[in-house]
Amino acid sequence: MHLTNLFKIALRAINTNKLRSFLTMLGIIIGVAAVIAMIAIGEGSKQSIQSNIASMGSNMISIHPGADRRAGGVRQDASAMETLKLKDYELLKAEAKFIKAISPTVSSSGQCIFGNNNTPSSMYGVSIGYLDIRQLKVEEGDMFTEEDIRTSAKVCVIGKTVADNLFTKGEDPVGRVIRFKSIPFRVVGVLKSKGYNTFGMDQDNLILAPYTTVMKRIMAITYLNNISVSALTEEHTEQAIEELTTLLRQSHKLREGIDEDNFNIHSQKEMMEMMNSTADVMTTLLLCVACISLIVGGIGIMNIMYVSVTERTKEIGLRMSVGARGIDILAQFLIEAILLSITGGIIGVVVGCLISNAVESIAQWPVSIQPWSIMLSFAVCTFTGIFFGWYPAKKAANLDPIEALRYE
Amino acid sequence: MKKTVIELQNVKRDFVVGEEVVHALRGVSFKIHEGEFVTIMGTSGSGKSTLLNQLGCLDTPTSGEYLLDGIPVRKMKRRERAVLRNRKIGFVFQNYNLLAKTTAVENVELPLMYNSSVSARERRERAIKALEAVGLGNRLMHLSNQMSGGQMQRVAIARALVNDPAVILADEATGNLDTRTSFEILVLFQELFAQGRTIIFVTHNPEIAQYSSRNIVLRDGLVKEDVQNTNILSAAEALAALPPIEE
Ligand SMILES: Nc1ncnc2c1ncn2[C@@H]1O[C@H](COP(=O)(O)OP(=O)(O)O)[C@@H](O)[C@H]1O
Ligand SMILES: [Mg+2]
8 A cells, every 4th residue: 555645635635725724623622622621620639639638647537426317317305416516536545446537526607806906717626636636737926725625715726828817917826816706715826728629718817615515505505516537547548437327326325226316426427428529520521522523523524525525526436547456545535534533633632731721720720631531522523534535435435536637 | 561560350349228229340450560650530439439439458359359569358357458458559649648646757667666576676768768758857856747739648648658558548638739849749659659659649630641651541430541641740840840939
């Protein structure tokens, strides 16, 4: 085969009809650019969700009061939300073997005041283990102590946002007294900043205080909002959940096989999987749209190739008369179609990358251009070229040279 | 005795049109030897084009046999005939059939593009030589649409020469040209004849027969006349005798 010659012939045909070639490619360009950009955006948000969840602690487990509501089911009355007690926490802390740290959590939102400044924030009543579970670090000062918890001391550790909003004159927050819901708290430490998460939430707008203090002095409750736990390692998550369930059922005196759990336990891993599957559904949907535009692009190529074959009937007749075989003509038009679709693909990849970058810098969305999506686009383009170029090329190859030469 | 380039043995070609059968060729036999300049004449519908398509291996006989350079063509496959055309035949058409927006040299290269045994360099060299042979050595890079009818036909003749064919087939090659240019092209054909090329020239113009070495006349798909021309006129002299172009 004189494939190089056929390449030259096809290239020349594309070159002599630049505008039309470009218009033919346009469908492919748009299709490929859409695929690349969609995948980049989809993967980008997935990765950012993952890294966010990992930064929250991939071995984290949360225990919430009330039966599992994800399955639907009946609405539960308010008392169902008060099933987690301090004694549950103490039991789990003493008995559970697969956990590294555990903390009760009670939370309350309210206004926070220092001098003339005030800012809305949330106070979390927790134990010292909470820092480890949430991967928080105290940057200035110290965490409150076990002694503070025992005595329900009015001390707190504040997040960066709270510190910035309250201490606007550059004062050192440590040692100062702020008011949360009118109750004075002495600041003993400031947390290291974690920034915003994927969902746009400020992770630095929080105040940590001993859970005893928050339960007694702020909320006046005897139950817990939830219990946060970290498993020994990510691999121990399943075992830890099982153990926690057994211990809690004992503590709540639930009868085997009769009573349902009146609490529910989720791991961060589950959360991550849920988020991922949501992101995957989105990506798949976007990808479908993109694929449809690729097919439309392919049909565009087929359409133009048909017109081109008809228009060049005489040329095909001439080529045959000087010795082009059917297969030479077939190859010529097929190569032309493939070159068009691959060139369109290359331009599409470039445009797709540009769009992805534009989305990243203008809309501030996380994007991640995937090498595999580029490979996929090329594979699809080649296939599109062959598939949609085949019939026009076959039509050209089957022309009768005498008829073709006579064509006007 | 000169080598036989073309031999037709009772060649018939029928076309089935609906219920009817059209006998375009009813049994044509003749031999053409190397170095002959044959004109084929006949009225419209007499079967000239059908015969030329047979000779050019674009079509195969319904019955009878056609030997090109000793090779039987009738049972050949489409693919094999394409290769045969590529190596043994040079076509010259009435309407030139050049590739649009393409340079003269690339047009002439075309047949060699389908011959993998010719390298790109050799292809270019042979195309340039062919163009020089038709007097267009200074027009190599001119585009087909920048040339006059006579120049385009010269390019087409160069294209027919470039594969060094056994026979050159011309179908009304001067049909689209004015008298002067027609004679210029005829001069070129006579030069090729003088170099020993085998030429078959289909025409309806009886005048042209005077410049060839042999004349075959068709009528209703049969050879009516087949005469050698002992007194070949010189196209160059005829050209010189034409009245000068008015300024
Ligand atoms: N493809 C074809 N199908 C049917 N009839 C044809 C075909 N080609 C030629 N003919 C018929 O064959 C006869 C000879 O035609 P042709 O060889 O073109 O004559 P010429 O070139 O001498 O004018 C005509 O009657 C024409 O109608
Ligand atoms: Mg005719």
